[in-house]
Amino acid sequence: MVNHTYKVDVLVVGGGVGGTTAAIQAARRGVKTLLVSEFTWLGGMLTSAGVSAPDGNELAAFQTGFWGAYLQELLKRQPGGLDNSWVSFFSYEPRIGAEIFADWVGSLANLQWISGQVPLEVISQENRVTGVRFADFEVEAEIILDGTELGDLLALGDVPYRWGWELQGEWGEKSAPTDFNFLTERYPVQAPTWVVMMQDFGAAMAPEITPAPNYNPSLFSGAWDDYGAEKFLDYGRLPGNRFMINWPLHGNDYGEGVGRLIHSEAEKSAFLQESYWHSQNFAYFIQNQLGRRYGLAEDGFPGKYPAFALHPYYRESRRVIGLTTIREQDILPQEGGQVAALYPDAIAIGNYANDHHYPDIPFPLQPKSIRWGGRWTGTPFTIPYRSLVPATTDGLLVCEKNISVSHIANGATRLQPVVMGIGQAAGMAAAMCIEKNCQPRDLPVQDLQIALIQDRLCPMAIIPLFNLHPQDANWLHWQLHYLDNQPDYPPNGYCPHLSQSQYSYGQNPIIMGQNRFTGIFQRLAHQDYRLVSILENSTQNQSWQLVTWRSPINEFLENLCHGQFITVYGRPNHAGGWLLIEQVEETPQSENLS
Numbered sequence: 001m002v003n004h005t006y007k008v009d010v011l012v013v014g015g016g017v018g019g020t021t022a023a024i025q026a027a028r029r030g031v032k033t034l035l036v037s038e039f040t041w042l043g044g045m046l047t048s049a050g051v052s053a054p055d056g057n058e059l060a061a062f063q064t065g066f067w068g069a070y071l072q073e074l075l076k077r078q079p080g081g082l083d084n085s086w087v088s089f090f091s092y093e094p095r096i097g098a099e100i101f102a103d104w105v106g107s108l109a110n111l112q113w114i115s116g117q118v119p120l121e122v123i124s125q126e127n128r129v130t131g132v133r134f135a136d137f138e139v140e141a142e143i144i145l146d147g148t149e150l151g152d153l154l155a156l157g158d159v160p161y162r163w164g165w166e167l168q169g170e171w172g173e174k175s176a177p178t179d180f181n182f183l184t185e186r187y188p189v190q191a192p193t194w195v196v197m198m199q200d201f202g203a204a205m206a207p208e209i210t211p212a213p214n215y216n217p218s219l220f221s222g223a224w225d226d227y228g229a230e231k232f233l234d235y236g237r238l239p240g241n242r243f244m245i246n247w248p249l250h251g252n253d254y255g256e257g258v259g260r261l262i263h264s265e266a267e268k269s270a271f272l273q274e275s276y277w278h279s280q281n282f283a284y285f286i287q288n289q290l291g292r293r294y295g296l297a298e299d300g301f302p303g304k305y306p307a308f309a310l311h312p313y314y315r316e317s318r319r320v321i322g323l324t325t326i327r328e329q330d331i332l333p334q335e336g337g338q339v340a341a342l343y344p345d346a347i348a349i350g351n352y353a354n355d356h357h358y359p360d361i362p363f364p365l366q367p368k369s370i371r372w373g374g375r376w377t378g379t380p381f382t383i384p385y386r387s388l389v390p391a392t393t394d395g396l397l398v399c400e401k402n403i404s405v406s407h408i409a410n411g412a413t414r415l416q417p418v419v420m421g422i423g424q425a426a427g428m429a430a431a432m433c434i435e436k437n438c439q440p441r442d443l444p445v446q447d448l449q450i451a452l453i454q455d456r457l458c459p460m461a462i463i464p465l466f467n468l469h470p471q472d473a474n475w476l477h478w479q480l481h482y483l484d485n486q487p488d489y490p491p492n493g494y495c496p497h498l499s500q501s502q503y504s505y506g507q508n509p510i511i512m513g514q515n516r517f518t519g520i521f522q523r524l525a526h527q528d529y530r531l532v533s534i535l536e537n538s539t540q541n542q543s544w545q546l547v548t549w550r551s552p553i554n555e556f557l558e559n560l561c562h563g564q565f566i567t568v569y570g571r572p573n574h575a576g577g578w579l580l581i582e583q584v585e586e587t588p589q590s591e592n593l594s
Helices: 017-028 065-077 094-106 152-156 182-186 229-234 258-262 265-290 416-436 445-453 475-484 551-559 589-593
Strands: 004-013 033-036 111-114 121-125 128-133 137-146 196-200 242-245 294-296 346-350 369-372 375-378 381-384 396-398 515-525 528-533 543-547 565-573 578-586
Touching: 004 017, 004 128, 004 416, 017 033, 017 065, 017 094, 017 111, 017 137, 017 416, 033 137, 065 094, 065 416, 094 111, 121 152, 128 152, 137 152, 137 416, 196 265, 242 265, 258 265, 265 294, 346 416, 346 445, 381 416, 396 416, 416 445, 445 475, 515 543, 551 578
Parallel strands: 004 033, 004 137, 033 111, 137 396, 543 578
Antiparallel strands: 121 128, 128 137, 196 242, 196 294, 346 381, 369 375, 515 528, 515 565, 528 543, 565 578
16 A cells, blocks of 8 residues: 655665666756665675675776765775775775765765665556555656666556667677577576675684585585685675685576566566575585684674575576666777777767676677786777667656667677666766756756766766876867767877876875885786885895886886886775786896895
């Protein structure tokens, strides 16, 4: 029985990465906004799903908008910093991420948040969504955003969507299969993972983990054989001697009968229970193999089972059929370049590799990784606004992994920073639709792009440029320039009008607390650098991989000669064995010998 009806400008359903940032952005723009979430933590993948070692958009040029602001807040709040794991430059306690989102939401008087609710019915008039019913209340809104983890509003509102694979004949994607096969049948979408947090209890003995039903150690056999136990644990190392267990190799990815997620509530519940048990069994296997030093974390998440995330990490969702669909070729580098072609209606940036998860089944994709800053990163690409707009339904925007994207390209668009950018753009678009009294399909896209670039609190890059950091004096000019002159956008991703001397180092709040290291520079291969430290007592004769996320440093390293003496300033990451460097300079050999 409905006890109350809310009337708002913008309703956001789902408190994940995209939904939360969409609600915050809409409210900051000044419209009355309601955010309804299933869980008591906001942030989805970054918090309640436990993936607190996010991937993608790590380069300084792409740390913009809410993503950049989130990283800055994490660095302020996370004791000991973010250099803990080797899978990511940023690893932190999920609790701290949830606190950041809650604080942002709580600071806005025109944003109301209701937790513990899931949508039950979508209310429509002709081809327009007008409201959503929950267990105890109903909401009427001018614009509604689907920020659910699995695109629930699409199904409830009979909004056309895709689920699973498309064949190569659909869009000419080279990585797509030519025919449906064993893989497409067994795994219609990528496997989710129920993240479990483990802890190093040191000399104390951890409580014994009990196996869940259907324990089969052969499922996990050889999980870390190619890495070693220590490196396996360091993959998702968190502060406080804890570990994010989100391991794809004979680990806790779970996709058996994954199609049940959208068939019925009973089948979904059965899949979730099995996924949870699978992660419990993997934790039991780890303790059984590595000893009682390792056990379940005691205070990772709220609730009765604090070692387990509140819900699985979903890599794929229902995907709306939008005004345009992102395909594999739209995220791959242009011929002879290292960035993808721009969408005219670009509203967000991603730069992750195309990464698919099918347990125990290899699936090669067209390469989109590049070497940059001494390590692998992904080809930068853009997200078009039209992929957020349903093709036939008004009053609705999507803002999660449910955008209009092919199954193949979803492997790159699903990452946390990308979805955060999608959410920010969707929230801005929803608010502007209220201001202009128009439907999302009729919103002038360039107005939206300019609003995102010039946002007062969290300006967001929508043109990927390696050599312009958002704090540089030239940043706004060149973002607007390429927005107006997209045919001039350079295929190498570098603004050609700047020399290295013009780059502003500024003060990047994400890279502070630097240490000084002096030693011999070694060039092992293209974009593969080492420093053999010879001066610092604590790192005597230690070899470090040199990595950076700043373009001036990248260019400096590219031009150094093997064997030169250099001094670098940065932060060590012992799990990854690298120095993340902010400054570098040539050092006369005589200085090193004095």
